[in-house]
Amino acid sequence: MIIEDYRIDEGKGKTALLVNPPVYDFAYSNTYNQPDGLLRVATLLKEKGYRTALIDFLSERKFGRIPEFPQDGTIFKGFSRKHYGMAYKEFEKRLAALSFYPDEILVTSIMTYWWESTRDTIRILRRFFPKSKILLGGIYPTLCPEHADANVGADVVVKGEIREASDSWTDVSLYDRTPSYAIINFSRGCPFSCAYCAQRTLNGVGMRYRNPIDIVNEIESKHTLGVNNFWVFSDNFLVGDIFPKVLNEIVTRGLRISLSAPKGMEPRLITHDLLRLMKKAGWKTINMAFESSNADFRQESWSRRHNTNSDFERAVRLSTEYGFKQEAGGIVGFVLFGAPEERFADVIETARYLHSEGIFIRPMPFTPVPTTAIFEKYRDYIESRRLKLEELNEKLYPFADLNGIPLEKYLGLHKWMFELNSELRKTNRVRLFGAEDLLDFQMKVPSFRLTACGCAV
Template sequence: MPHVLLINPWITDFAAYDFWLKPLGLLYIGAVLKEAGYEISLIDCLDRYDEELLEYQQLREPRNRFFKTGKFHREIIEKPHIYRDVPRNYARYGLPLSLFRSKLSHLRKPDVVLVTSGMTYWYPGVQQAINEIRQQWPDVPVALGGIYATLCREHAIQHSGADFVVSGEAELKALQLVDSLCGIKREYKNFPTSLDALPWPAFDLYDRLGFATILTSRGCPLSCSFCASRIVSGPYRWRYPENVVHELEYYVKKLCVDEIAFYDDALLTNYRRHLSVILEKILAINLPVNFHTPNGLQCKLIQEDIAELMYRANFKTIRLSYESANPERQKFDMSKKVSNESFVRAVNNLYKAGYKTGELDAYVMIALPGQTLEEMLWSMAFVHAQGVKIRLATFSPIPGTMDYQRAIEQGLITENTDPLLTNNSIVPIKPKGTNYHTFEKINLLAKGLNQELLNGQIYKDVASLVKYLKRHFTHEEIGGQSNITIPSLVTRNTQLTTNN
């Protein structure tokens, strides 16, 4: 039986944290190959529950924080020269290199190795994984897929070290490639054309699972200027609710998982015929599991009925797509998925459903092309005023997106920019007058406001809060005005208030 090795490589970055990360695309491919008769092995460098890793760390359990999230094992490594002026340590996150080598040496020689990839600027981890494979088995073909291979295909072809680079959705492409390399002929006309016809991701390849992830749909019907969902995941389509519920039951009852993260890019789209049906069925069978939504939810779709269902079904992590308080940006760059008014309504509906202060997060984008510091501060202040924690998301220029093209046109990056220079940790695009330390101050202020909120203190007067925040920056850093108008319904109360 031909043997295929799947590898999820390290993260190489200045920071990384395990918010329910699993290589879902790779696991789908693993399931397809298993169904086709291949022997499959998996090395997931980011698996914090790996028994050999725990033994190496002298631990019985991973050091988890909330809902089985936690820090990866971290080894500081030499920074790429391009990062020489960044005043932070650069690290390899995941399995120790010695343990990875040991795992390779104890495996039966594979016929093919499939490597996935995450963020484009994590490619040094991909390069190292492929180099280690070459050292162990010089003659074994290596194919690379995933996000980096899709968004930076030419860079991956030239620099990854892989023999083959597969872009986009890859279940069929991977099967065809592996069949070709192993000399197997088969018909593909009956290969699944719908998401429901695909086998479920091969989570059974793990010896131990702390959590699972799931997709009830792929793609996104929106076209936000900074997002590459359509490029990576193809057109938007969704699965039958019954199939999703059966998959969830399998994870909980067979694999003993009690934390599951939804990784849909548009989980609430069409929710009355999709997510609502899924949640009603989950409640009917009383599935003992916590759910999480690390990807932002569309605020305009959070009506009272779905907010109540999510609360009853044990959705513990709620992250909202807010991004910016700028109405023009909301309208033209964010596909009208949120307005300041719909954000307030969504938050109120979630609190009415039962969520408490401090249990909701909202993404606030910073350092977008053309975005002033004042716009960032208004966005932070507005989110805080609703009793919602601020989760900053620094803009990363993603090839193929509208904002990537804008950045090129404005001379902020070039068409051949090294993907390392798009790392959001270094704040790739900074407004005139700002620097790296400006954004360190923004991060500290956001953390401070979140702590105030958790202590029960919420500043309801957005304009006054923005004035306070601006005092921490120079005139040069503040730069141009944003002309943001915040609805009066959230600026009436000028006093410091406490939410219970």
């Protein structure tokens, strides 16, 4: 059953188990993967009177074989995925040791192409607790509710937010040990609608902001518990004046914390005043979307009209003036590649430009996200190739054939960008904060080099 606008009723005397499933992927090095949506729902459940417990597979940095998986996909051949996070055996032990039989089990699910680990987790939960009501929520069920309803075995598939929980604090007290970091959100939504981004489906139209004092209260309370690092994951939070308000409050209270936004900030909105304040408040690495130095392609194919190359150049110049390039954590520029109908030479040119400016590269291999404009535009292609949801993984470069670029070449390009980062690290010996993974390429790829003229071979 699919439900929208799901509400949580009073739950005095009731029990709820919250679960963040493992990840099945070809490589996974993410270190900031707290299920912040689920942890906000956890706070609401407590407020409603529920007794709660959490099992977060990703709180363990382990990996192993995927136990049971039909590798019958068309492009899985030659690649193997792993199970990242706590092993199922350990999960079963924890379920057996749970101090209550849960009335409700709430499972979150993030990337659409990770859906199989959600299904497998629910199978185990069902076996242990056949009488519990299992609810599934998060990004995957919001973007693909019918697929989730048909495939994962939850009793209720919740599409979209639980509005009452959206501005709640995350309940990090559910972890055995206080985590070293927390995810903090300032706002929801974005005024733009880039062709590859699913934010409209996730947040609706327009922006909503949290109260800045409540945000800093949450930061301070977590800091008192021992959390020192805060990651901002909100989409485009530089729009409006929430960000300077929060930073000012952090500075006024004298909180000694580190902050960063690994999902990026909009270069157009970076100013002198903001950078001065960011530095004072403990801001570290500057992550910015650049995507491609081909401005026409960026605007026409990706509807990204609100940012220009000169916005980015200006933001880099200003950030450098405030010491971010070499002291405060480095500057990172995102490069989107593998997108349909791109020119390989543009990607090379983009990466070369960033590197020559002393900017670390965050390679963002492209995957079409269900409900986005690009997904709809290429739906026929996706269907004609019979690409399943799990195959729409950016590491498989689903548009390599369409672009006439061999997969090996894309993989090599990805690796080359990491090599450029390692080279840069030798001169800019900064600690990349929340972007440490940019120095450690995880996949095995064929050898790759660039010719003197800059062509990839």
